[in-house]
Amino acid sequence: MNRISIQLVLGLLICITTSYATITREGARDFVLTQIVNDRIGNVNVLLSDELIAANTNVSGMGHTILTPYSSNWVAFIDEAPAFGWTHACSYVFIDAESGQYQIHTAGMDYLRYPNAIFDRL
Numbered sequence: 001m002n003r004i005s006i007q008l009v010l011g012l013l014i015c016i017t018t019s020y021a022t023i024t025r026e027g028a029r030d031f032v033l034t035q036i037v038n039d040r041i042g043n044v045n046v047l048l049s050d051e052l053i054a055a056n057t058n059v060s061g062m063g064h065t066i067l068t069p070y071s072s073n074w075v076a077f078i079d080e081a082p083a084f085g086w087t088h089a090c091s092y093v094f095i096d097a098e099s100g101q102y103q104i105h106t107a108g109m110d111y112l113r114y115p116n117a118i119f120d121r122l
Contacts, residue, residue: 023097028074045079052097069103070096
């Protein structure tokens with residue numbers, strides 16, 4: 001292979017690698033804390049999944065269904081008013097680990113229902 005061909009192949013590999021960059025758990029954590037709850041830190045409780053959760057997984061309990069929208073999801077659970085027991089709003093933030101896109105789903109207070117993932121308080 002000549003030198004130009006090698007440089008072309010290396011350039012293509014770099015482009016392909018950067019176009020499929022993934023969002024790490026730390027990146028998801030930083031995004032949720034700085035972009036979603038920034039002005040409410042200290043007034044809400046935030047939990048974040050320790051592992052990626054597959055598409056169409058129900059993360060809600062108590063007879064509700066809230067499905068993960070992306071093929072690989074970081075899921076953040078935000079208790080909007082922790083001092084009010086079980087009668088208030090909460091939010092689920094789904095972050096696509098491949099693209100960084102996100103969706104926020106607001107629901108009544110519920111608990112997380114995903115037995116294979118650990119959710120750590122942030």
